[in-house]
Amino acid sequence: MLTKDDYLSGQVLLIDKPLKWTSFQVVNKLRWEIRQAFNIKKIKVGHAGTLDPLATGLLVICTGKMTKQIDTFQGQVKEYTGTIVLGSTTPSFDLETEINEIFPTEHISEDLIHKTTAQFIGEIQQFPPVFSALKKDGKRLYEYARAGEAVEIKARTVNISEFEITNIDTSTGLSTGSINLGFRVVCSKGTYIRSLANDFGKALNSGAHLSNLRRTKIGDFNVNNASTIESFINILTSE
Numbered sequence: 001m002l003t004k005d006d007y008l009s010g011q012v013l014l015i016d017k018p019l020k021w022t023s024f025q026v027v028n029k030l031r032w033e034i035r036q037a038f039n040i041k042k043i044k045v046g047h048a049g050t051l052d053p054l055a056t057g058l059l060v061i062c063t064g065k066m067t068k069q070i071d072t073f074q075g076q077v078k079e080y081t082g083t084i085v086l087g088s089t090t091p092s093f094d095l096e097t098e099i100n101e102i103f104p105t106e107h108i109s110e111d112l113i114h115k116t117t118a119q120f121i122g123e124i125q126q127f128p129p130v131f132s133a134l135k136k137d138g139k140r141l142y143e144y145a146r147a148g149e150a151v152e153i154k155a156r157t158v159n160i161s162e163f164e165i166t167n168i169d170t171s172t173g174l175s176t177g178s179i180n181l182g183f184r185v186v187c188s189k190g191t192y193i194r195s196l197a198n199d200f201g202k203a204l205n206s207g208a209h210l211s212n213l214r215r216t217k218i219g220d221f222n223v224n225n226a227s228t229i230e231s232f233i234n235i236l237t238s239e
Contacts, residue, residue, distance in 0.1 A: 003038075004038035004040060007034050007038065007040075007043060007063045007064055008040070008043060008063075008064045008065075009064050009065055010062070010063060010064040010065035010066030010067070011062070011063045011064065011066060012060060012061070012062055012066055012069075012073075012221075013030065013060075013061040013062075013063065013227075013232065014058060014059075014060060014061075014221055014222075014223070014225055014226035014227065015030070015058075015059045015061050015226055015227060015228075015229060015232065016056065016057060016058065016059075016223055016226040016227065016228050017051050017055070017056055017057060017058075017059045017215075018056060018228070018229065019053075019054065019056050020053050020054070021053065021229075022053050023047050023049075023050045023051050023059060026047065026059055026061070026229065027045050027046060027047050027061065029229060030045055030061055030229070030232070031043060031045040033232075033233050033236055033237075034063065034236065037236045037237060043063060043064060044062075044063065044064055044065075044067045045061065045062070045063050045067070046061070046062055046067045046070050047059050047060065047061050047062070047070070048060040048061075048062060048069075048070045048073035048074045048218065049073070049074050049078070049189075049215075049218060051215055052094070052096075052194075052213070053096075054094055054095055054096060054212075054213070055082075055212075055213040055214065055215065056212075056213070056214050056215075057080075057213075057214040057215035057216060057223050057226075058215045058216060058217065058218055058221060058222070058223040058226055059215075059226075060073050060218050060221055073218060073219065073221075074189055075189050076189070076218055076219030077161070077186060077187070077188065077217075077218075077219060078186070078187055078188075078189070078191070078215060078217060078218050079184065079185065079186045079187075079215070079216045079217035080184070080185045080187070080193050080213055080214065080215050080216065081166070081182070081183065081184050081185075081213075081214050081216055082182075082183060082193065082210060082211075082212050082213040082214055083180055083181065083182055083183070083210070083211045083212045084180075084181040084183055084197045084200060084201075084208050084209070084210060084211070085178050085179070085180055085181075085208060085209055085210075085211045086103075086105050086108060086178060086179040086180075086181060086201060086204065086206055086207070086208045087102065087103055087104075087105040087177055087178035087179060087206060087207065087208070088101065088102050088103065088178060088207055088208075088209060089101045089103070089198065089201065089207040089208065089209050090209045091130070092129060092130075092194070093129045093192075093194035093195060093197060093198045093209055093210060094194050094197075094209055094210040094211070094213070095209070095210075095211060099209075101207055102207070103201070103206040103207035104206060105177065105178065105179055105206055107205065107206075108179065108204050108206060110168050112204065113165055113168060113179075113181065113204070114165055116200065116203050116204055117163045117164065117165060117200075119203055120160050120163050120196065120199070120200065120203075121160055121161070121162070121163055122159065122160065122161075123157055123158070123159050124157070124158060124159075124160060125155040125156070125157060126155060126156060126157075126158050126191065126192060126195050126196070126199070127153050127154075127155050127156075127195060128153055128156065128192050128195060129192055129194050129195055129198075130153060156190060158187060158188050158190050158191040158192075159187065159188040159191075160185060160186070160187045160188075160191065160196070161186045161187065161188075162184065162185065162186035163183070163184075163185050163186075163196075164183065164184050165181050165182065165183055166182040166183060166184055167180075167181070167182030168180075168181055168182075169181070169182075180211070186217075193210060193213055194209075194210050194213075197209055197210040
């Protein structure tokens with residue numbers, strides 16, 4: 001059972017972030033619950049790597065003196081699973097925005113899908129999505145995007161060590177529209193899986209967007225060992 005001093009001296013908490021929560025909301029919720037449980041006026045709480053609201057999965061939350069390790073955890077290799085939809089794009093590269101363009105898929109074979117993943121292994125240049133929290137001139141990129149303002153985004157170098165297609169949903173037929181691709185990616189800090197989905201669609205001479213995303217690992221931390229927010233609060237209030 002963890003004590004007030006344990007949280008103040010520093011803990012690493014593994015949380016399975018629910019859908020539609022921001023990473024900031026998770027941090028705020030846990031900080032409030034810890035303060036209430038132990039009657040603490042102030043405690044440092046932070047996360048080691050943002051997840052988009054439409055993504056679920058592993059958040060590494062640090063408390064107290066362990067917040068000094070956040071940069072170390074952020075720099076570790078990450079693993080994601082999810083679904084890429086071929087045949088259409090959205091401005092945000094995921095389901096935050098509506099489909100804005102439809103593309104042909106009848107030329108795409110299962111063999112081509114698997115072979116194309118090789119183009120994205122190793123060091124690649126990637127443009128972050130315009131609907132992202134990165135800052136330019138003091139403003140978040142998504143603020144420019146939502147205001148309809150054009151903004152120049154520079155490419156960044158990221159490393160993808162593994163990219164595999166784990167499932168190809170051909171239930172509607174490869175020649176009749178969208179194709180759902182299950183995938184697993186192991187990548188470096190700063191990699192945008194939404195951008196990977198968009199670029200993958202372009203590489204197939206089509207279009208693509210992300211329909212769901214789950215972070216499964218950060219370094220040696222695994223989402224299988226993570227707690228839901230509810231279960232963490234239950235444990236906290238019973239201590």
